[in-house]
Amino acid sequence: MIEISLLITTYNDPLRLEKTLSHYLKLRPQPLEILVCDDGSASETKTLVDAFARRFNPPLIHVYQEHRGWDAPGVRNLGAIRARGNYLVMTDGDCVPHPKFIQDHLAAAEKGCFVIGNRSHVRKEHVRKFSTRADVVVAYLVQK
Numbered sequence: 086m087i088e089i090s091l092l093i094t095t096y097n098d099p100l101r102l103e104k105t106l107s108h109y110l111k112l113r114p115q116p117l118e119i120l121v122c123d124d125g126s127a128s129e130t131k132t133l134v135d136a137f138a139r140r141f142n143p144p145l146i147h148v149y150q151e152h153r154g155w156d157a158p159g160v161r162n163l164g165a166i167r168a169r170g171n172y173l174v175m176t177d178g179d180c181v182p183h184p185k186f187i188q189d190h191l192a193a194a195e196k197g198c199f200v201i202g203n204r205s206h207v208r209k210e211h212v213r214k215f216s217t218r219a220d221v222v223v224a225y226l227v228q229k
Contacts, residue, residue: 087171087172087191087194088116088117088169088170088171088172089116089117089170089172089173089174089187089190089191090116090117090118090119090120090164090165090168090169090170090172090173090174091109091116091118091119091120091174091175091176091187092120092122092161092164092165092168092173092174092175092176093105093106093119093120093121093122093175093176093177093178094122094123094124094157094160094161094164094175094176094177094178095121095122095123095124095126095130095177095178096123096124096125096126096152096155096157096178097126097127097130098126098130098178098179099126099129099130099132099133101178101179102121102130102133102134102178102179103133103137104181105176105178105179105180105181105182106119106121106133106134106137106141106145108181108182109141109182110137110140110141111184112182112184112186112187112188113187113188114187114188114191115142115143115187116143116170116174116187117143117169117170118143118144118145118146118168118169118170119141119143119144119145119146120146120148120164120167120168121134121145121146121147121148121178122148122157122160122161122163122164123147123148123149123150123160124150124152124155124156124157124159124160125149125150125151125152125153126149126152130147131147131149134147135147146167148160148163148164148167150163157177161175172190172194174187174190
């Protein structure tokens with residue numbers, strides 16, 4: 086049986102992380118657990134994760150390492166060590182999942198294989214739905 090541990094990397098971006106986590110609350114099926122792998126953010130990130138952890142089922146776990154420069158792979162490895170699942174899904178704290186994100190991973194899972202995906206960028210007119218921060222820049226697709 087496949088048990089997914091979802092690892093979400095983040096660094097000092099609680100507003101976008103909040104959007105991401107709110108979408109994970111809605112997904113069905115849910116992963117076994119969600120580990121927010123924090124590369125040394127300020128205390129706002131832990132406060133946010135703790136607030137969401139009270140609303141989440143499955144468990145939401147804050148994995149923290151001191152910030153010593155960019156080290157997303159290092160904090161992701163810490164999350165992988167703590168993970169209880171037998172299948173790891175890795176994403177970033179600024180990536181909002183589509184409704185079948187976990188379901189699609191379960192369908193694609195195959196023993197001994199690594200699955201990689203790609204993000205889709207949001208069209209410019211929809212950016213405000215993702216963040217109210219003026220400094221958030223989101224690339225968007227142009228339909229031809």
